[in-house]
Amino acid sequence: MGYVLDANVFIEAYQRYYAFDLVPGFWDLLINLAKQGYILSIDRVKRELEQRQDALAQWAQNEFEPYFMTTNDGGVLQEYGHLIQWAVKHNNRFRQSAINEFAQDNKADAWVIAYAKAYGHIVVTEEKYDPNARKKIPIPVACKDFNVPYTNTFDMLRSLRIRFTIDKQ
Numbered sequence: 694m695g696y697v698l699d700a701n702v703f704i705e706a707y708q709r710y711y712a713f714d715l716v717p718g719f720w721d722l723l724i725n726l727a728k729q730g731y732i733l734s735i736d737r738v739k740r741e742l743e744q745r746q747d748a749l750a751q752w753a754q755n756e757f758e759p760y761f762m763t764t765n766d767g768g769v770l771q772e773y774g775h776l777i778q779w780a781v782k783h784n785n786r787f788r789q790s791a792i793n794e795f796a797q798d799n800k801a802d803a804w805v806i807a808y809a810k811a812y813g814h815i816v817v818t819e820e821k822y823d824p825n826a827r828k829k830i831p832i833p834v835a836c837k838d839f840n841v842p843y844t845n846t847f848d849m850l851r852s853l854r855i856r857f858t859i860d861k862q
Contacts, residue, residue: 694842697809698734699818699832700741700801702846707749718857720752727760731853732817735808736761737801764804768811776803779838780830788827795830802832809841816843 711719726732739761742753753761764773780792780803787795795803809816822833836843844852 695730695812695814696732696817696844696849697805697812697814698732698738699805699816699820700734700738701819702817703734703738703742703749703753704745705819706846713748713752716857720756722855724756724760726853727757732849733760733762733814735764735801735804737764737799737804740799741801762808764808766811769804769807772807772810773803776807776835776839779835786827787830791827791829795835802830803835806832806835806839806841809836810839815849816841817846817849818843819845 706719707713710716713720723732734757739753739758743750764770777796780787780795783792794800805816805818808814816832816836818832820832822837823831824834826834833843835841
């Protein structure tokens, strides 16, 4: 089982706790984990990151590009269809605007879940489980309903037994 990273994993790290100038080792670690087959992301996440037109977008294009997998795959497309049907079926659970956003082709959330479901991976997201959400369909809610495991960045790092240390010289 590998990990499929949502866009907010990259964005939160970049904007908050693993800024490029403070913790460049985190970004090197992501590349190394991807090379070893532990983590990946998808083409739709890459598109979301590229829209930012900042240093994170450049890193995604120049450094992590080989690890954004295509969603143009029969199994992924089938799971995506199931997810959208599920969202529409729950039209009294979620607002129509939430369903419309979830189903937008240029939004990565449903695609991340579909990819993880199709390939037996774990979704990594910074979104929180909120069964009462109405304005947005949180990734963890959809994951739970589809029996797709999910976690956050820190728990993924713990699971992979990653530790950041400082060399004492």
